[in-house]
Amino acid sequence: MHEPRRWLRRRGKPRWVEPDVRIDLGRVPRDVLDLCERLRGKGKRAWIVGGCVRDLLSGRDAADWDVATDARPPELLKVFPRAIPTGIEHGTITVLGKDHHVEVTTLRGDGAYTDGRRPDSVQFVDDITADLARRDFTVNAIAVDPEDGKIIDPFDGRGDLGRGLLRAVGDPLLRFSEDGLRVLRAARFVATLELALDPATEAAIRPTLDTYRKVAAERVRDEWIKAMKARTPSRAFDVMQRTGILEVTCPELVEGAGMEQNKWHAYDVWRHGMECMDACQADPVLRIAALLHDVGKPRTRAWSDKTQDWTFYDHDRVGAEIAEPIAARLRFSNEDRARIVALVRFHLFHYEASWTDAAVRRWIRRVGPDRLEDLYVLNAADVRAKGRDFEADLESLASLKAHVARVLAEGAALSTRDLKVNGRDLMTELGIAPGRIIGEILDALLDAVTNDPAVNEREALLTLAREILKGA
Ligand code: ATP
Ligand code: MG
Numbered sequence: 001m002h003e004p005r006r007w008l009r010r011r012g013k014p015r016w017v018e019p020d021v022r023i024d025l026g027r028v029p030r031d032v033l034d035l036c037e038r039l040r041g042k043g044k045r046a047w048i049v050g051g052c053v054r055d056l057l058s059g060r061d062a063a064d065w066d067v068a069t070d071a072r073p074p075e076l077l078k079v080f081p082r083a084i085p086t087g088i089e090h091g092t093i094t095v096l097g098k099d100h101h102v103e104v105t106t107l108r109g110d111g112a113y114t115d116g117r118r119p120d121s122v123q124f125v126d127d128i129t130a131d132l133a134r135r136d137f138t139v140n141a142i143a144v145d146p147e148d149g150k151i152i153d154p155f156d157g158r159g160d161l162g163r164g165l166l167r168a169v170g171d172p173l174l175r176f177s178e179d180g181l182r183v184l185r186a187a188r189f190v191a192t193l194e195l196a197l198d199p200a201t202e203a204a205i206r207p208t209l210d211t212y213r214k215v216a217a218e219r220v221r222d223e224w225i226k227a228m229k230a231r232t233p234s235r236a237f238d239v240m241q242r243t244g245i246l247e248v249t250c251p252e253l254v255e256g257a258g259m260e261q262n263k264w265h266a267y268d269v270w271r272h273g274m275e276c277m278d279a280c281q282a283d284p285v286l287r288i289a290a291l292l293h294d295v296g297k298p299r300t301r302a303w304s305d306k307t308q309d310w311t312f313y314d315h316d317r318v319g320a321e322i323a324e325p326i327a328a329r330l331r332f333s334n335e336d337r338a339r340i341v342a343l344v345r346f347h348l349f350h351y352e353a354s355w356t357d358a359a360v361r362r363w364i365r366r367v368g369p370d371r372l373e374d375l376y377v378l379n380a381a382d383v384r385a386k387g388r389d390f391e392a393d394l395e396s397l398a399s400l401k402a403h404v405a406r407v408l409a410e411g412a413a414l415s416t417r418d419l420k421v422n423g424r425d426l427m428t429e430l431g432i433a434p435g436r437i438i439g440e441i442l443d444a445l446l447d448a449v450t451n452d453p454a455v456n457e458r459e460a461l462l463t464l465a466r467e468i469l470k471g472a
Pocket of ligand 1: 049050051052063064066135136137141179181182226
């Protein structure tokens with residue numbers, strides 16, 4: 001696949017000659033090839049383009065398939081009457097193949113950009129090279145002819161893939177000022193494709209941040225989530241940090257860069273967050289929580305004369321207060337937001353063998369039984385991300401897990417629903433009217449049962465409830 005270009009010397013000027021590079025069409029799904037064939041049957045041309053070509057050339061599995069064609073939108077709708085007109089005004093429809101959804105787009109060159117995201121108008125063109133020229137990065141601007149597998153690569157995207165380089169098509173300053181999302185895509189691709197950012201492309205990011213500022217928060221969130229699927233998402237966040245992208249979206253995180261920690265840590269606050277996120281190989285939202293878990297540290301850092309070291313008292317509570325508006329700003333769903341904030345809030349714990357069963361039950365209730373698995377993953381990543389002497393912390397985590405499992409196996413009551421009396425019992429047996437007091441008594445009973453599970457018997461609970469009522 002990666003045979004070098006040949007140097008062709010005839011009389012006169014020597015010139016480069018592209019070797020005949022082809023991709024193995026056996027790796028393209030049948031329904032994608034069939035779709036191209038159907039367009040050809042109507043006298044139209046079709047090419048496989050974009051991310052899927054890049055992924056094929058770099059030996060990855062392609063996720064979604066894109067086809068470019070010289071058929072104009074009305075013709076497209078005629079050839080594929082059941083297609084979804086996803087972005088028909090820009091010439092894009094989605095064809096539902098047997099196994100794949102394929103985006104089919106009319107060849108186009110973009111008009112001027114004034115909103116920083118979308119071209120004001122699109123001009124349909126007949127030349128695949130003109131269509132490739134509007135694409136963001138050279139590695140994304142390669143087309144494949146589905147008839148013979150030949151690649152069309154006017155910007156040497158294949159060469160850049162071989163060199164491990166992410167480079168803008170054309171003048172990066174111009175391309176980044178057209179569409180603010182591109183700088184973020186650049187950061188994301190550095191992580192997901194494990195490429196290095198071409199220096200001229202990187203240098204164009206800071207001067208074009210005003211265009212980046214116009215990108216909708218939902219788009220930023222989606223790119224963050226995609227970056228989290230990389231093996232090492234810190235590659236993306238390091239780019240964002242050093243180019244100023246992150247200062248626009250999340251200045252709270254930037255405060256930790258270069259901020260020294262205490263003697264337990266090998267890294268500064270920023271690097272520690274990066275290492276923790278990378279080590280958290282679970283789902284993307286958990287990785288967002290890992291990214292933010294110490295966001296409270298910069299604002300709580302204080303020097304202790306006693307220990308002659310830095311302290312970060314309350315950084316978990318303060319961090320949760322900072323994480324909440326960040327997650328809201330990035331338009332995370334209510335569920336994801338609650339999860340992120342809870343993980344930041346409860347990420348810090350130091351289990352010791354002296355914890356009683358009651359202490360473990362109190363801890364489970366505090367963090368929420370549904371958050372246990374997340375917290376285990378986050379804590380393991382967090383202690384590893386100290387970068388030194390974490391074996392004892394990992395052992396302590398293993399002991400906590402075992403203790404929690406034992407307490408749960410014993411059927412510990414963790415919510416008022418697990419009590420052997422309910423609100424109705426309280427009303428009939430104690431003769432009290434519905435109201436807030438019922439919930440308060442149930443909470444007090446749950447506290448008692450958390451401390452001593454033997455109290456979770458109907459008669460014992462009713463006796464206790466009467467005492468609580470008398471004292472109320
Ligand atoms: P992935 O699907 O892994 O997110 P991709 O490169 O396929 O990556 P898509 O959003 O699916 O990204 O877009 C398909 C192609 O469209 C890209 O490969 C690129 O050629 C072009 N493209 C997408 N977004 C932009 C953009 N903002 N500016 C210029 N070209 C773009
Ligand atoms: Mg894609």
